[in-house]
Amino acid sequence: MKKILVSFATALQNIRGRFFHTVLSILGIVIGVAALVAILSLIDGMEQYAREQITKTTSIKAIGVNPRLFKQVNGVEVRKTALAYLRPSRFDSLRASLTKPATAYLIWRQSQELRTSVGNRAIGAVVMGTSLPLHPNVSLQYGRAFTPTELNAAQPVAFVNPHLARQLVGKQPEQSAIGKQLVYGDKVLTVLGVTADKEAKAGQLIIPITLLSDSILKSSPPMCVIEADRVEDVPALKTEVETWLKTKVPNGIEDFSVATNEQRVEQAARGFLLFRLVMGLIVGISVLVGGIGVMNVLLISVTERTVEIGVRKALGAKKRDILWQFLSESITISTLGSLLGLLLGVGATLVFVPVIKAFTEVPFQAAYTPTTFLVILVVAMVIGIVFGTYPAMRAARLDPVEAIRRE
Structure with missing residues (x-):
């Protein structure tokens, strides 16, 4: 645990040393996460509003028994001539x-x-x-x-x-x-x-x-x-x-449809889930660009700190120590970008919602659910690990003699 804390403390020091460059490089993550937060919270608000409207107009304790007036004949809807x-x-x-x-x-x-x-x-x-x-x-x-x-x-x-x-x-x-x-x-x-x-x-x-x-x-x-x-x-x-x-x-249940309003709620939930996934994939492109920015920062860091890495390895640092140092820096950078994006996304929804309400006259609010914040946490961890692995491995593979000789 002590090594982990030291690694993250070192990562923060390195980020402060190149703060402006780091912030510019993680703009992709900030924008991508902000868009993801805004979209997820707006969709969650839409789903909550839909559930409220379904509950207001119909009861979730109700069962509807409706006649089926039509049947399928060769893929064509035809009205039944006889039905119960x-x-x-x-x-x-x-x-x-x-x-x-x-x-x-x-x-x-x-x-x-x-x-x-x-x-x-x-x-x-x-x-x-x-x-x-x-x-x-x-x-x-x-x-x-x-x-x-x-x-x-x-x-x-x-x-x-x-x-x-x-x-x-x-x-x-x-x-x-x-x-x-x-x-x-x-x-x-x-x-x-x-x-x-x-x-x-x-x-x-x-x-x-x-x-x-x-x-x-x-x-x-x-x-x-x-x-x-x-x-x-x-x-x-x-x-x-x-x-x-x-x-x-007669004809049993073929002439009737038996439905509950829970089915309507589930159908709405499936629709919003599909919308959430599609929009998440689209916004994920911005997050991917942000991850490339993190990789760029770390590759530059490896180049600038070649001698430092060589000295550390000469003094007994193992490959996993160097690997963890750069992975922790990658996770720290991506987490910082995700937190900035989270704040920007929440602020954006606070601006968007009044505009939406003004145009639609619908009592709609954005909803911030634990799922949204969990998604952001997972995104930060995945970006940090995926895009930090290559620079970390490159740093860990450096030959200490060759690294020190560059000085």
């Missing part, structure tokens, strides 16, 4: 089969033309058929939702969002839409309530899914969302759903 789908009775059977605590929702959605019962005025709206309980994203501001009894009896009732309520009542208060009637297909629906969704840009009509005929559900199958009470139950629930589909539904 989750009608309400089938959905109830699936929900009853779950052994882990979870809440299930059956949702059908399609843009349709509605008509007012008075004046026969056409209104375009998104019609959503749903089971009970309502999805947490749906909440009532006025009135009420339909009851389980009304759902099971397929009663012609509905509730609307504020946008559709305003289309029904004009300048009157939104709650005055309660009791109004809308015509959907051959059904006259009575409005029971108004949702709290103030941001919707289009009207929305929410009805009991039991009002939809089998032909409608077959042509446009509903999706099922199963929300586990505990995130650790998601894999088991996913397996249960897949098993139920294989045994209880």
Whole structure:
């Protein structure tokens, strides 16, 4: 340990003796590492932002059971002429089969033309058929939702969002839409309530899914969302759903895709990993140039210190002592360049992030993770060893007699 400390102390003295020349020679490392730090921290920030957005828009405890409407025929996507789908009775059977605590929702959605019962005025709206309980994203501001009894009896009732309520009542208060009637297909629906969704840009009509005929559900199958009470139950629930589909539904699971949002997170992570590797390889060119600069510094040092090396070997220094001396100097130089690059990279991201936010209006931040700093440490060590080995071996192979004779 004492020899190692002495070697690094000697390396620092030699660097101070040629400080300006050393700094100029390691500019490649500084720039390369700075670019690497900036890119890694920005990508880490992008990945963190993507994860946050996925978590906000969807739950990692959710399992989606979606219909597969298309199949591959000779590499071409073709719509299936016959497929299984989750009608309400089938959905109830699936929900009853779950052994882990979870809440299930059956949702059908399609843009349709509605008509007012008075004046026969056409209104375009998104019609959503749903089971009970309502999805947490749906909440009532006025009135009420339909009851389980009304759902099971397929009663012609509905509730609307504020946008559709305003289309029904004009300048009157939104709650005055309660009791109004809308015509959907051959059904006259009575409005029971108004949702709290103030941001919707289009009207929305929410009805009991039991009002939809089998032909409608077959042509446009509903999706099922199963929300586990505990995130650790998601894999088991996913397996249960897949098993139920294989045994209880014609064609088994071929007509359905069962996915969790963890898959979306993993897909995003793989995409960012690929981006990180590609950008790292590109930036690695600058680091390679910096390593060549380190080798240049050490080769010049070997030439300038030929006599010193000869004297040391004449006084008993072994090849490994000389080898370690120059390797330690190489590692010290590359570490110094990497630290300067790290500081420059962090400073650059502090400048870049406000500019990115100003142009994109996205609440995005750079993320400095332990992985980034570990990568920089590894880069410094690899550069020091790889590009310092040849000059160190050249110094260790010097003949002491020939080296002293040059004086």
